[in-house]
Amino acid sequence: MAEAQATYTPPPPLQGAQLVLGTVVLSLATFMNVLDSSIANVSIPAISGDLGVSPSQGTWVITSFAVSNAIAVPLTGWLTQRFGMVRLFTSSIVLFVLASLLCGLAPNIGMLIFFRVIQGLVAGPMIPLSQALLLQTYPPEKSGVALAMWSMTTLVAPVTGPLLGGWITDNISWPWIFYINIPIGLFAALVTWNLYRDRETPIRKLPIDTVGLASLVIWVGALQIMLDKGKELDWFASTQIIVLGLVALIGFAFFVIWELNEEHPVVDLRLFARRNFWVGTLVLALGYGVMFGNIVLLPLWLQQYMGYTATWAGIIMAPVGVLAIVLSPYVGNSMHKVDLRLYATIAFVTFAIVLWMRAGFNTSADLETLLIPTFVQGIAMAFFFVPLVAITLSGLRPESIPSASGLSNFARITAGAFGTSIITTLWEDRAAEHHAHLTEAITDASIATTQALSTLDKLGMTRDQSLSHINHLIEQQAFMLSANDIFAASAALFLLLAGLVWLARRGDAQAAGAPGGAGGAH
Known part of the structure; x- marks a missing residue:
């Protein structure tokens, strides 16, 4: 097996209709993946209301996908050697479709978060492998075109996600933000397997680097949760954020040292x-x-x-x-x-x-x-x-x-x-500084303040209402300046x-x- 790996030469590029079809299905799979990382963002209020939880609990629908996806992406190289590029990519698409179906059917927030974790894990290899397969699909002199085709999907999907998610949530129902993956994914998996199954990469039965894998899960998970919850918990004023930060830092240091000295690392840092x-x-x-x-x-x-x-x-x-x-x-x-x-x-x-x-x-x-x-x-x-x-x-x-x-x-x-x-x-933070600076001029001795309060008084506002209105205007300016x-x-x-x-x-x-x-x- 090791000898086969060392002498491996990639198959010849695809041509004609197969080249076009290969580009389309690989791009579709990437589009579906990137879309799913942003499509749920605008649907959180609807999901939270429907499942009877607070919006802050609802944000775990986004966090759970991000954390598990971040853990799975760097494992792509190791998984490819163990299972083969084509088999791993096709399996990822099929499992992603299944996880999407389960997300849409989830009866409560706990199950939805669990299925989103699975969805993020199986989605991990899809984007890196779509790049690798595209480069294998095109001749070397056209690799720039291959990467350009791939990049279009990563450019369009983040913009499309919130628009499509908002429209589906408003006009149909939130589970359909997951159900739309099913026809796209099944088509992409079927065509990918038919086109690429004879172009599989060599497989090596590598031992599982359990220590490296465990440390990766710990430090990446801690880091992603810290980044997601930091602002809500006021960053390092929170003991929880400090603990997560220390776990991420120590875990990362251990992970780097271990992987650089491991014969079969789960992530090739070399x-x-x-x-x-x-x-x-x-x-x-x-x-x-x-x-x-x-x-x-x-x-x-x-x-x-x-x-x-x-x-x-x-x-x-x-x-x-x-x-x-x-x-x-x-x-x-x-x-x-x-x-x-x-x-x-x-x-x-x-x-x-x-x-x-x-x-x-x-x-x-x-x-x-x-x-x-x-x-x-x-x-x-x-x-x-x-x-x-x-x-x-x-x-x-x-x-x-x-x-x-x-x-x-x-x-x-x-x-x-x-x-x-x-x-x-x-x-x-900058808005708070600008707000403090702008309010220094709002005093009873200020002519501009007196004139503004007088104008608002003529419009029928009480003094408290007038001050609240002025504060709103200052806040708007503060956030704009920030x-x-x-x-x-x-x-x-x-x-x-x-x-x-x-x-x-x-x-x-x-x-x-x-x-x-x-x-x-x-």
Whole structure:
């Protein structure tokens, strides 16, 4: 078995209709997976009300999926060697469909959370393996196109999720946010198996690294719960958060030491010895964390302080996909001619410009003002995922792709959780500072205050009502100023990342998954 693994050569690329069909079903599986990580977000109030629990208990529907998914993603490489890439991918889709059905049928919150844990676990290998199978499906010179096709699904699904989830919850019922996975998943599993079953990778009966697996579950679980519950429990003012943080830190340190000394590690951390892998993974994770945190922040600000409904906030976010979808094929086709670090730099500089534009928003911003930066952001999205994934995977042997993809996706997902927690916490903290500063001018000696109170008095408001109204206006301004601070700081971070990506060696799109590619030299 070990000899077969060492001499393994990937099967020839698919052609014609099979190539198109393979791209479609692999993208569909990825779309279904990414969609499910965000579709439940807007449905939590309906789920909580229907199952008779508080909204804070309902958020465990999201947390349970995120925690189990984060644990399963880095196991992809080990599971692939043990069961085979095609068999593992197809099984993941079928089990994901079954878990989706059980989520929709769940009679209470406990069972729903349990089925979401299962759904997250079986979903783990799907995104990394869809990348690996796509790279195997296309010839090396077209690997950029393969990654571009894959990236479109990861760009569109997070925007589609809240819109689709809100519409289904309002017009049908919340279980259907899970039931819609069934036809998509069954079709994807059936076609994938028919197309790829003769293209299976070698299987090695590796011993199970139980200590590494247990430590992974402990530290990732503690970290994800800490990030999810931190803001609610006031972070390190809470004993629970301190304990979770210590468990995550100590568990992570033990995990790294153990895995680096284990003969058959459950996660291959030695990949970080490759310069392009660690630089690509670091830059992709940091960039995604900042981007995702801002993607969460903008709709929150619009809905809570600008009077937008969830649907209209979603509409403002939707144009990001237009230029991303238009430009991604161009990026994929031209990657073998261009230094990939240059494309990544274009992405980061565009992100910085977009966020600098948002840093100038005010409470009178009209629809056009809000939409233009979102539309321009599509350029950044097109140049972000594909080149950075290609840089990360460049020079790796085909059999190493599942491990590398799983590890880089784990870093990206975890960074997204960090970005969301940090940015939303900073938003509230900065808003409190701005609120305190703005209220310093609200005194009985202030002419502006006296005039405002007089005007509101003429409208029939009591003094308490008038002061409450003024406080609401100040709060609106405070959160707007805080959002501006976050947008400006994020723009600066993206400019720093534009420099950091040049630590990688020149990336070659053809080297992603090609044996001996020059782009991934140590």
